[in-house]
Amino acid sequence: MTRFQVVVLCVTLLGGLFLAQQAVAEEIIGSVKVAQGEATIQRGEQTIDAAPGVRLFPGDTLQTGADGRIGVIFRDDTLLSLGPGSELVIEDFLFSPADNHLSMILRMLHGLAAYVSGKIAKLAPEAVKIETPVGTVGVRGTRMLIRIED
Amino acid sequence: MIGRLLIAMAMLSMLCACGAPRNMFVLLPEEDGSVGQITVSNEHGQQTLTQPWQATGMNSANQAPQVPQEMAPETVKELFQKSLSAQPLPPMHFLLYCTADSVELTEKSKRQIPEILAAIKWRDSVDTSVIGHADTAGSSVYNLALSKRRAQAVGKLLIAQGVNPDILEISSHGERDLLIPTPDNVSEPLNRRVEVTVR
Numbered sequence: 001m002t003r004f005q006v007v008v009l010c011v012t013l014l015g016g017l018f019l020a021q022q023a024v025a026e027e028i029i030g031s032v033k034v035a036q037g038e039a040t041i042q043r044g045e046q047t048i049d050a051a052p053g054v055r056l057f058p059g060d061t062l063q064t065g066a067d068g069r070i071g072v073i074f075r076d077d078t079l080l081s082l083g084p085g086s087e088l089v090i091e092d093f094l095f096s097p098a099d100n101h102l103s104m105i106l107r108m109l110h111g112l113a114a115y116v117s118g119k120i121a122k123l124a125p126e127a128v129k130i131e132t133p134v135g136t137v138g139v140r141g142t143r144m145l146i147r148i149e150d
Numbered sequence: 151m152i153g154r155l156l157i158a159m160a161m162l163s164m165l166c167a168c169g170a171p172r173n174m175f176v177l178l179p180e181e182d183g184s185v186g187q188i189t190v191s192n193e194h195g196q197q198t199l200t201q202p203w204q205a206t207g208m209n210s211a212n213q214a215p216q217v218p219q220e221m222a223p224e225t226v227k228e229l230f231q232k233s234l235s236a237q238p239l240p241p242m243h244f245l246l247y248c249t250a251d252s253v254e255l256t257e258k259s260k261r262q263i264p265e266i267l268a269a270i271k272w273r274d275s276v277d278t279s280v281i282g283h284a285d286t287a288g289s290s291v292y293n294l295a296l297s298k299r300r301a302q303a304v305g306k307l308l309i310a311q312g313v314n315p316d317i318l319e320i321s322s323h324g325e326r327d328l329l330i331p332t333p334d335n336v337s338e339p340l341n342r343r344v345e346v347t348v349r
Contacts, residue, residue, distance in 0.1 A: 028319075031277045031349065033238035053276045069236035073349045075277065075319070077241050083232030098294075098323045112233040116240070117186065134173045134211045135192035142186030143178035145230045150173060150211070 029093040030056040030074035034081065038065025061089045064111065078104065078118035086111020091131070095120055107131040113146045171207035171216060176226055178202060190215045242269045244346040245329075246304060250337060251288070251296070253303040255344075267311055269348040275317055277349045280305050282322040285341035286334045294324035304344045 001009070032041075032054040039050040042061040048054060050062070050070050064070055064086045071081035076095040082088060092105040102124040108131070121128045121141050130137040133150040175190045179202035189198045190206050195214025197206040203226060204218040227234065244266050246259040270278055282301030284293035298321075305320045330340045 028277065033349075034236045036236065052274060055276060069232060071236040071238040073238045073241065073277070075279070075349075077347065077349070079238050079240065081233050081236035081238065083230070083236065086233075098321070098326060112230055114230060114233040114237050116237070121186075132173065134208050134213075135175075135190045135215060137175060138189040138191070140187040141180075142188055143180060144188050145174070145176040145178065145226065145233065147172075147174040147207075147229065 027057055028055045028075070029058055029090070029095070030072050030078075032056070032070060032072050034069065034071030036069045037067035037084070039063070039068040039070040056090065058090060058093050061087060063087050074104075074118060076104070076118035076120045078120070079114075079116040080106070081114045083112030086113065088113065097123060102127045104128045105131070108146060108148055109133065110148045110150060114144075115146070116143045117141055170205070170221075170229070171213075172209050174205055174207035174229075175199070175215075176203065176205040176221065176230070178226075239273070242273070242348040244269075244348070246344045246346065247339060248300055248342045248344065250339075250342065253296075253300045255304070263307060263311065266308065266346050266348065267313065270308075270313055270317070273348055275348050277319065278313075278317050279319040279321065279345075279347045279349075280308070281327075281345045281347075282320075283327055283329070283341060283343050283345070284325045285336065285338040286325045286328070286332055287337040288325075288335070290325050294322060297322035297324050300342075300344050304346065308346075 032050050032052055035050040035052060040063045041048040041050050042063060056072060062070055062082055064082050064084050066084050068084055073079055074093060087109040089107040091107050092103045094101045094103040102120045104120045104127060117139055121139050125140045128139050132148050175188060177185065177188050177199040179185050185202045187198060187200050189196060192211060197215040197218055199206060199218050201220060203221050203223055205221045206215045206218045208215055244262055246262060247256045248254060249256060280301045282297035284297040301320045301322050305318050309315050328341050329343060330338050332338050
């Protein structure tokens with residue numbers, strides 16, 4: 001390879017790495033603000049200790065033990081907190097108002113939750129769904145509490 | 151007679167508190183006293199809550215959601231205390247304004263930058279968004295680019311003052327997300343803004 005070709009290759013690789021990082025940054029959907037006791041995030045095979053500052057990605061499962069609590073805030077300003085013995089999967093989160101891509105789907109398996117809706121519920125209430133083993137919740141700009149003891 | 155009524159009412163209210171279904175959904179009032187709405191449905195039925203402190207629920211997936219009942223706020227707060235106590239603070243919103251067709255901040259908005267820096271520090275924010283907007287003067291394509299440059303300019307300003315670039319989400323909504331609705335091609339200073347939300 002000529003020197004020129006090597007330079008072009010390096011620039012392309014670096015550019016690709018930069019873009020990949022940007023893509024990862026785009027996927028962040030929220031962060032942990034409060035965590036007490038046993039509180040974790042299950043991400044695929046990984047179990048991550050939930051602590052203030054930990055970032056959230058689609059597909060994350062929030063879990064609390066018998067003494068755990070966790071409070072998170074999403075990119076669209078939704079507030080979600082869980083009491084002890086809870087498990088909730090963030091099935092889907094899309095907040096791109098510029099191209100009208102809006103979606104929030106949470107699946108609460110069990111526990112105690114407090115929820116304050118954010119911009120997705122304001123812009124597209126039908127795009128927000130909270131699924132539980134006993135029923136599905138639709139919202140219209142709202143604060144609510146859910147207990148699942150199924 | 152009255153004695154019996156009182157006892158019956160007391161028993162009913164006890165039932166309402168400890169007879170609460172295992173699975174419960176409660177609608178709360180907003181901070182300003184207004185209220186939203188929730189609908190709970192499964193294959194056996196559906197209920198809609200429209201009043202603050204209304205609750206519905208069921209003991210299993212085989213039951214339809216119960217007819218909404220208004221609960222005592224104190225009872226609700228007690229039942230859900232452990233999840234409510236972990237609720238994060240709502241985000242802090244800042245509105246910065248730009249002069250026409252530019253990314254320059256107004257003098258007044260420049261003076262808000264220290265407040266934003268302090269908020270980011272105080273909240274230990276790892277997720278702060280900087281969203282650029284434009285008024286409808288000019289084409290929508292032009293305004294998308296302008297609002298993007300506005301957001302980037304504010305982002306640069308914050309980073310220059312020590313904010314970790316990793317925590318910033320810089321985006322733009324062009325002329326799509328007007329604060330003050332106007333027809334096309336209207337110069338409106340309040341729409342030429344950058345919204346900074348510190349979470």
